[in-house]
Amino acid sequence: xxxxxxxxxxxxxxxxxxxxxxxxxxxxxxxxxxxxxxxxxxxxxxxxxxxxxxxxxxxxxxxxxxxxxxxxxxxxxxxxxxxxxxxxxxxxxxxxxxxxxxxxxxxxxxxxxxxxxxxxxxxxxxxxxxxxxxxxxxxxxxxxxxxxxxxxxxxxxxxxxxxxxxxxxxxxxxxxxxxxxxxxxxxxxxxxxxxxxxxxxxxxxxxxxxxxxxxxxxxxxxxxxxxxxxxxxxxxxxxxxxxxxxxxxxxxxxxxxxxxxxxxxxxxxxxxxxxxxxxxxxxxxxxxxxxxxxxxxxxxxxxxxxxxxxxxxxxxxx
Numbered sequence: 679x680x681x682x683x684x685x686x687x688x689x690x691x692x693x694x695x696x697x698x699x700x701x702x703x704x705x706x707x708x709x710x711x712x713x714x715x716x717x718x719x720x721x722x723x724x725x726x727x728x729x730x731x732x733x734x735x736x737x738x739x740x741x742x743x744x745x746x747x748x749x750x751x752x753x754x755x756x757x758x759x760x761x762x763x764x765x766x767x768x769x770x771x772x773x774x775x776x777x778x779x780x781x782x783x784x785x786x787x788x789x790x791x792x793x794x795x796x797x798x799x800x801x802x803x804x805x806x807x808x809x810x811x812x813x814x815x816x817x818x819x820x821x822x823x824x825x826x827x828x829x830x831x832x833x834x835x836x837x838x839x840x841x842x843x844x845x846x847x848x849x850x851x852x853x854x855x856x857x858x859x860x861x862x863x864x865x866x867x868x869x870x871x872x873x874x875x876x877x878x879x880x881x882x883x884x885x886x887x888x889x890x891x892x893x894x895x896x897x898x899x900x901x902x903x904x905x906x907x908x909x910x911x912x913x914x915x916x917x918x919x920x921x922x923x924x925x926x927x928x929x930x931x932x933x934x935x936x937x938x939x940x941x942x943x944x945x946x947x948x949x950x951x952x953x954x955x956x957x958x959x960x961x962x963x964x965x966x967x968x969x970x971x972x973x974x975x976x977x978x979x980x981x982x983x984x985x986x987x988x989x990x991x992x993x994x995x996x
Contacts, residue, residue, distance in 0.1 A: 776834040811831055948984070
């Protein structure tokens with residue numbers, strides 16, 4: 679263990695970037711390497727003070743608050759923890775003082791956990807140690823590629839979350855499904871319920887007991903037993919697009935959780951070795967200027983190559 683703090687208590691004044699955060703989340707981020715159990719212990723014991731008063735873990739900080747933190751010892755960072763297998767710098771679509779927008783590669787989780795040591799957020803914080811604030815605005819499934827937004831200021835995060843809650847953000851995905859999609863445009867409103875398998879794996883199913891979920895699908899083409907669709911999320915439920923499509927009988931090509939497993943094996947031999955779901959476009963109001971901003975990520979090469987293969991096969995049969 680290597681001590682990264684002094685042997686005496688330290689005081690920290692809360693800036694605008696940290697205002698509104700819960701004290702437990704603030705400490706977890708500040709004291710990287712300290713177990714969460716220890717963070718909660720020093721809160722319960724009163725060793726952490728805000729403006730000289732004891733506070734509970736859910737206390738929200740304000741600009742100008744003075745936080746006393748007792749001396750703690752932080753595990754030394756290992757050099758191996760520094761990311762190197764994914765060059766996130768090449769994935770930046772847009773960046774300013776408030777926003778960072780990436781074209782997330784498939785296969786990369788947005789955050790660590792469940793056996794994943796490093797996700798996008800941990801890698802970026804490691805690559806940018808001087809960045810004072812960096813948080814995910816929303817999430818993408820590990821196997822979904824495309825537009826991913828992060829906030830570099832707390833005020834931007836709050837503003838974008840409000841846009842998401844009020845339905846002001848326009849999120850569009852490209853997906854390839856097995857089957858001939860019949861309608862040029864189709865609205866799907868099916869409630870979704872989250873549950874866990876005996877293994878602890880999280881799953882979602884259509885159920886009247888679940889939360890309302892609304893997706894709009896637009897057909898780009900349907901040929902040779904496959905359909906290329908654009909999906910617009912009107913709500914943001916877990917695995918929403920995947921479960922809506924699977925329930926309707928049009929599983930996403932390559933989807934290992936809700937798809938056609940024997941078909942996926944055949945598709946892998948033809949070059950599609952991942953789920954065909956890509957967040958290609960997002961439209962927001964900039965959290966600082968209020969102007970409309972559009973972020974777009976083109977189809978990755980593996981997906982565009984597979985589409986080209988299908989189109990070539992179609993051309994040969996007509």
